[in-house]
Amino acid sequence: MLYFSELLRKKIYTEDRIFVGRLKDIIFLATEQPNITKIVVAIKQKHSVIVSLSFLKKINSDVILSKNYETCDLELNELYVAKNLLDKQIIDIKGNKIVRVNDVAIQDKPSFYIAGVDIGVLGIMRWLHVEDMIVKFCNNIGIKITSRFLSWGDIQPIELARGRVKLKKEDARLEKMRPADLADYLERTNIFNVKRILRLLKEEFAADVIAKMNVNYQTALFKHFSPEKAVKVISFIDPDEAVDILLALSARRREQIIELLPEKNKSEITYLLHLSKTPIGELITSEFFTASSTDTVDVIIRKIRAETADFSSLEYVYVVNEQKQLVGVFSLRELLMQDSATTLYKFMIQNVVVIHLTTPREIAMKKMLKYGLQAIPVIDDNKSVLGIVVFTDLAKTALKHS
Amino acid sequence: MIKDFINRYKLQFLLIVSVVGPGLISAFADNDAGGVATYSVAASKFGYSIFTTLIPITLVLVIAQELGARLAIVTGKGLGDLIRERYGILVSLVVFGLLFFVNFGVILQDLSGLKSAFHLFGLPEVIFLPLAIIFLFFIITKSSYSRIERFFLFLIIFYLTYLFSAFLAKPDWSLAFRSLFTPGRPLSFDYLFTSVAVLGTTVTLWGQFFINSYIKDKKIMIENLKYEQIEIYLGSFLTNIFSLFIMVAVAATIFQNKIRIEGAAEAALALRPFAGQLASLFFGLGLLIAGLLGCAIVPLATAYAYSEIFGFEGSLDTDFKRSKLFYNFFLIQIIIGLFIVLLPEISLFKITLYADFLNGLMLPVIFYFLYQFANDEQLMGNYKNSKWQNVSLIAAAVIISLAALAGGIGNLLHL
Numbered sequence: 001m002l003y004f005s006e007l008l009r010k011k012i013y014t015e016d017r018i019f020v021g022r023l024k025d026i027i028f029l030a031t032e033q034p035n036i037t038k039i040v041v042a043i044k045q046k047h048s049v050i051v052s053l054s055f056l057k058k059i060n061s062d063v064i065l066s067k068n069y070e071t072c073d074l075e076l077n078e079l080y081v082a083k084n085l086l087d088k089q090i091i092d093i094k095g096n097k098i099v100r101v102n103d104v105a106i107q108d109k110p111s112f113y114i115a116g117v118d119i120g121v122l123g124i125m126r127w128l129h130v131e132d133m134i135v136k137f138c139n140n141i142g143i144k145i146t147s148r149f150l151s152w153g154d155i156q157p158i159e160l161a162r163g164r165v166k167l168k169k170e171d172a173r174l175e176k177m178r179p180a181d182l183a184d185y186l187e188r189t190n191i192f193n194v195k196r197i198l199r200l201l202k203e204e205f206a207a208d209v210i211a212k213m214n215v216n217y218q219t220a221l222f223k224h225f226s227p228e229k230a231v232k233v234i235s236f237i238d239p240d241e242a243v244d245i246l247l248a249l250s251a252r253r254r255e256q257i258i259e260l261l262p263e264k265n266k267s268e269i270t271y272l273l274h275l276s277k278t279p280i281g282e283l284i285t286s287e288f289f290t291a292s293s294t295d296t297v298d299v300i301i302r303k304i305r306a307e308t309a310d311f312s313s314l315e316y317v318y319v320v321n322e323q324k325q326l327v328g329v330f331s332l333r334e335l336l337m338q339d340s341a342t343t344l345y346k347f348m349i350q351n352v353v354v355i356h357l358t359t360p361r362e363i364a365m366k367k368m369l370k371y372g373l374q375a376i377p378v379i380d381d382n383k384s385v386l387g388i389v390v391f392t393d394l395a396k397t398a399l400k401h402s
Numbered sequence: 403m404i405k406d407f408i409n410r411y412k413l414q415f416l417l418i419v420s421v422v423g424p425g426l427i428s429a430f431a432d433n434d435a436g437g438v439a440t441y442s443v444a445a446s447k448f449g450y451s452i453f454t455t456l457i458p459i460t461l462v463l464v465i466a467q468e469l470g471a472r473l474a475i476v477t478g479k480g481l482g483d484l485i486r487e488r489y490g491i492l493v494s495l496v497v498f499g500l501l502f503f504v505n506f507g508v509i510l511q512d513l514s515g516l517k518s519a520f521h522l523f524g525l526p527e528v529i530f531l532p533l534a535i536i537f538l539f540f541i542i543t544k545s546s547y548s549r550i551e552r553f554f555l556f557l558i559i560f561y562l563t564y565l566f567s568a569f570l571a572k573p574d575w576s577l578a579f580r581s582l583f584t585p586g587r588p589l590s591f592d593y594l595f596t597s598v599a600v601l602g603t604t605v606t607l608w609g610q611f612f613i614n615s616y617i618k619d620k621k622i623m624i625e626n627l628k629y630e631q632i633e634i635y636l637g638s639f640l641t642n643i644f645s646l647f648i649m650v651a652v653a654a655t656i657f658q659n660k661i662r663i664e665g666a667a668e669a670a671l672a673l674r675p676f677a678g679q680l681a682s683l684f685f686g687l688g689l690l691i692a693g694l695l696g697c698a699i700v701p702l703a704t705a706y707a708y709s710e711i712f713g714f715e716g717s718l719d720t721d722f723k724r725s726k727l728f729y730n731f732f733l734i735q736i737i738i739g740l741f742i743v744l745l746p747e748i749s750l751f752k753i754t755l756y757a758d759f760l761n762g763l764m765l766p767v768i769f770y771f772l773y774q775f776a777n778d779e780q781l782m783g784n785y786k787n788s789k790w791q792n793v794s795l796i797a798a799a800v801i802i803s804l805a806a807l808a809g810g811i812g813n814l815l816h817l
Contacts, residue, residue, distance in 0.1 A: 087486050089713045096724060100486065100713030127491050 001115060001346055002059070004081055004104040005126045012041050012063040023063055024048050026081040027074065030157045034114035036106065037078060039063075050074065053112060079160055081114070090150070090165045102126070105149065109349065117155070117165070120148030120193060123401045132341040135294060170236070183212035193226060207236030210245075216381035219248040227253075231260040239265070243272045247358040272360060280364050281357055282386035283394060284378055287311045290318045291344055293327060298340035313399065315374040318385055325383040326352055354379045357386065365394050421524075421622055421630045423551045427699070428613040429467065429637035430558045432604045433645060434696025435666065436508055438689055440603040442656075442669035444596045445649035449657035450574070450581040453649060455597040456642050457582060458634020458801065460605050465639040465798045466605055469772050469787075470613035473635050475627050476773075476785045480615035481768075482710025484775055494711045500764055505608045505704045507757020509735055512700060522686040528744060531597035535696040535736050538698050543729050546621060547718040554698070560691040561644045563684035567673065568647040570681035578646070598809035599758070604645070607764045608703040610772070615706030615813060619717050624746035627785070651677065651685060656666030667690075697736060705732040762806030769799035 004026065012020040025337035027050065039056070042048045055069035079085065081104050104125025107115040125131040150167075159166035194217075198206045210218060210233055222245060223229050226384075234242050234257060238333050246254050246269070257279045258266060258273075289308055291300050300317060308314050317326035317335060326347030338347055355364045355378055368376050368391050377390045431538040433441075444452045470481070477484065488492040516534060541553055580586070583595070583789045622630055652669055655676035663669050666689045674682040709716025716728030773795055776787040787795065 087490055089483070096714055097709070097715040100711075102491065124491055124495070128495075 001350075002106045002108050003118070003126060003346075004086060004106060005123075007059070007063075007106070007156075008082070010059075010061075010063050012065060013037075014065050014069065015057060016066050020069075021048070021339075025083060025133075027078050028081060028114050029077055029283060030079040030084075030160045031077060032153075032157060034157065036112040036153055038072065039315060040080070054108065057110070068231050083191070084160055085114075085117070085165065086174065088165045089119075090167065092167045098167070108120060114152055116151040118148070118151055119150050120228070130298065132343065135343060136341075139294070139299075146308070177329065194280075203232055204236050208231045211237045211241045214381060214383055216248075218245045223248055227256045227260055228255045234269075235265050237260060239268050239272055242269060243363065244356055244359060246273065272363065278392075279358055280355065280378065280389050283361070283389050283397065285393070286387045287313070288316075288318060288375075288385065288388040290313060290320045290385060293319050293343070293345040293348065294323060295344055296340065297335060297338045297342050297344070300335065300344065301340075313374075313390065316388075317344075318377055318384065319344055323384075324387050326354065326377060326379055329353065329377070330374075347369050352377065355389070356380075361394060361397065364389060365391075365398065403596075418629045418632060421620075421626050422633055423555065423766070424466065424613060424617045424620060424622075425473065425476070425630065425633035425635075425637035426558060427551065427554045427637075428538070428609055428616060429463065429634075429641040430561060430644075431640055431695050431699040432463070432606060432609055433561070433648070434508070434512050434700065435499060435509035435519075435690055435693035436696065437603040437691060437785075438648060438692045439511070439515060439669075440599050440667040441645055441648045442652050442666050443663060444600050444654035446656045446661065446663045446669065447596060448593060449653040450577050451585040451587045452596065452600070452653075453578060453646065454534075454583065454585040455600050456646055459601050460638055460642040461794075461799045462601070462605050462801060464635055464773070465794050466769075467613050467634045467638060468609060468631055469776055469791075469795065470610055471617050471630050472627065472785060473772070473775055473782075474614045474617035475622050475624055475630060476782055478618060479619075479712040480706055481611050481620045481771070482615070482707040483618075484614075484781075485771060486711045488774070489619070489771075495516065495732050497767075498707060498711050500760060501607060502704055502706055504744070504757050504761045504764060506735060506739065506799040508606070508608060509598060509697065510742060510757075512696030513739045516697060517743055518665065519690035519693055520665050520684055522670055522689070531740060531744065534694065535697070535740055538694065538736070539733055542698065542702070542718070542732060543722045545718075547668070550718050551620075554695065557632050557691050561688060563688040564644050564647040564651065567651040567677065567681045567684045567688070568654075570684070570756050571651045571654040571673065571677040573650045578650055578653075582646075594808055596597075598705050598805040601802070601805050602758055602762050602765075602809060604642075605762050605765065607768060608700050610768050611707050612699060612703035615703065615710065618718065619706075624785075648688075651681065662804070692706045701735040701739075704735060709800075759809065762802075762809045765806055766799060766803040769795070769802060773799070779814045 007023055007026070010023045014022055021041040021043040022041060024042040026036055027038035027040065028034045028036045037051055038050050038052050040048050040050055049071040050073060051065060051069050052072050055066045055068055057064040065167060086101055086104055088101050090101060092098055099119045101117045102120065103118035103126055105115040105118055107113050122131055122134070125134050154167050156166045198209065198221075210221060212219075222233075224258045225233065234245070237245070242265075246257065249257075249306065254273075258270060261269065287308075289304060289311075291303070295303075304314070304317070314332065316329050316331050318326055319330070321327045328350050329352045330344070334347060353367055353373065353376060355367065355376055357378060357380070359378075364376060367373070373391065375390045377388050378386045380386050473484070474480065479487075482494070482498070515530070517527045517531055520530045541550060545553070579741040584638060587593075617630070651673065652663075656663060656672045659676060661672050663672055669688070670682050670689060673685055700796055705728050706716060708714075708731045709725070712728040715725045717725060722729050773787075773792070775781055776795065777792065779786055
């Protein structure tokens with residue numbers, strides 16, 4: 001994750017190191033999917049041009065554009081980060097003033113989009129270049145200081161063009177949110193609310209949202225669904241995920257649902273369910289390392305040296321929040337690439353690939369192969385890490401069985 | 403015929419009444435306890451000849467306040483909002499830090515003015531000062547905007563006491579009138595320095611923030627802009643009339659008898675042998691009211707700027723819960739000030755001097771912001787500054803900048 005405060009005024013070069021200008025602003029689509037489309041480059045004092053993001057090569061200490069970059073214009077629905085979003089007043093649904101936008105968070109993996117806005121004190125400290133210092137200082141005196149962050153899903157894009165950053169949680173708008181964001185949001189409300197909201201969504205989208213929720217929520221939901229409804233939802237969900245859900249239900253209810261499944265899904269799911277007799281429970285190792293998202297790189301490196309000396313292997317660092325829930329991951333290589341003062345939440349990957357205790361070995365292996373993982377975390381219903389499964393262990397048992 | 407006349411102007415009169423408040427209040431608040439002290443000391447040193455500064459001061463005040471009112475009504479935003487949205491967080495933080503410091507100095511002046519007024523009436527300040535603060539906080543948090551405004555307007559009525567003091571001092575009115583246009587004496591460096599101090603106490607950093615935020619909070623419709631402008635002119639004019647009365651009372655007595663004073667409470671005491679017990683009492687009462695008004699309005703100006711710059715809810719019309727940060731910020735400033743002022747043996751002289759100096763330095767900066775906003779087509783549309791308005795704004799800014807410079811040098815020499 002990047003922050004606008006860190007990008008503003010960055011030097012921009014072409015691939016062959018010809019200086020172009022400095023980054024002045026970023027242009028994004030003011031829609032529910034706020035993709036970043038263009039950047040504004042200040043060439044001279046009062047002259048700036050707009051360059052499409054497709055010419056962007058990479059961002060490190062400088063911004064690198066491809067040699068043959070071209071300029072373009074602002075299009076419909078496009079807004080500026082600095083001009084239209086940064087420093088603006090945030091109001092709630094009733095028009096009460098809440099706070100101002102102190103910084104803008106930009107997701108750069110896998111593609112560039114506006115992840116949300118920073119509304120905390122740290123957002124202000126970042127502009128003063130004292131964020132790391134403050135975090136370190138507070139850690140030293142035993143105060144945990146964290147970013148206050150507002151997800152894009154909480155903001156009404158339409159109001160942005162009118163210069164207002166307005167919050168709204170309204171049913172009709174929910175479908176346009178990312179399934180993962182919506183799942184997070186729904187997990188915070190009660191089950192009846194969830195049902196009411198899911199009923200408003202298209203079935204396919206609802207299924208996607210359910211698949212992104214954690215297992216105990218999924219189980220609670222399926223208990224409320226009629227078998228017919230459950231079947232519909234299951235048929236939209238990726239079979240690997242569906243098996244996890246089905247395994248959490250009672251045997252009777254599971255049978256009921258499988259009976260009603262269309263033939264195509266039925267065979268695949270029964271096969272996967274059959275595999276569940278080989279769960280990964282006995283393969284779990286507790287040799288894993290967790291860190292807090294507000295820790296800095298140098299702190300973590302020191303901790304790794306101190307705490308993991310007797311580990312047989314260590315590939316990843318898992319990042320957890322205050323409730324011990326898994327919120328991110330990064331590899332040791334990614335850790336080494338960072339400056340020592342960088343805080344973890346800035347570069348960790350938030351989309352963590354996980355398995356559950358009930359996940360069959362084959363599915364775990366498929367997931368690891370698909371994402372090229374050396375190890376995969378096993379989480380419980382509360383999203384906290386129980387342990388990890390290392391690929392070599394899985395591979396060994398697979399060989400034995402064949 | 404008279405009936406026709408009345409009918410014709412009745413509506414207009416009602417419209418003016420509906421907007422009355424911000425212009426009068428913010429102009430009169432410029433004559434807060436610190437202001438009364440500055441006017442008293444100036445008049446005790448230079449007598450009638452210092453009156454010449456009043457007309458230029460009135461004009462500069464009119465220009466600054468009118469623009470503040472126009473910005474607020476057209477954009478619906480306070481100066482803090484505008485600065486944050488246009489210049490970003492870094493500039494806002496610097497401006498806010500300086501504003502906070504300067505205003506805190508002014509709050510200390512007002513609290514100590516209030517303290518000496520209590521002392522004058524033989525009321526123990528350790529009891530009455532905290533009581534006054536609790537009373538103010540209660541009014542500010544518990545009342546709606548319009549009730550608070552009526553409270554402020556009620557306080558302003560008491561400025562009439564200065565009128566009585568002035569008449570009881572039996573001044574030479576014709577000399578007073580002539581002195582408005584010519585000082586009748588060669589300009590010395592000390593005279594200029596004192597004029598600057600008088601200007602600096604009338605056109606203030608907090609005053610610019612206050613008028614913007616306070617009018618924004620009143621939500622005056624743009625159709626009524628011209629009535630608000632009339633009120634601003636009226637307020638600036640009346641305020642300086644009362645400044646004149648303060649200075650007349652002092653010039654006719656204390657200056658004539660060559661007595662040196664260093665504050666407003668001393669002036670009230672020194673009035674007694676020449677103008678009588680009643681004049682002294684009136685002067686003291688005026689100081690008490692000026693202190694109260696200042697103690698309410700100056701911390702309010704900082705609290706408005708605080709909630710605007712950081713985007714918290716901050717309106718006198720909301721209850722304590724909704725604008726908690728705004729009201730708490732208001733309270734914290736006075737409470738800290740209260741503790742400092744109640745400490746015996748602490749000299750506020752240097753602190754207030756630094757605050758005055760910074761106030762002078764910040765005014766050109768604020769005028770720069772005002773100029774930028776007033777000429778922004780996107781922001782102001784048809785209401786942006788005309789050529790003539792720009793000329794007068796720049797003239798006012800130049801006068802203030804020169805004054806700040808002179809004042810700064812004077813301060814350095816005096817320190």
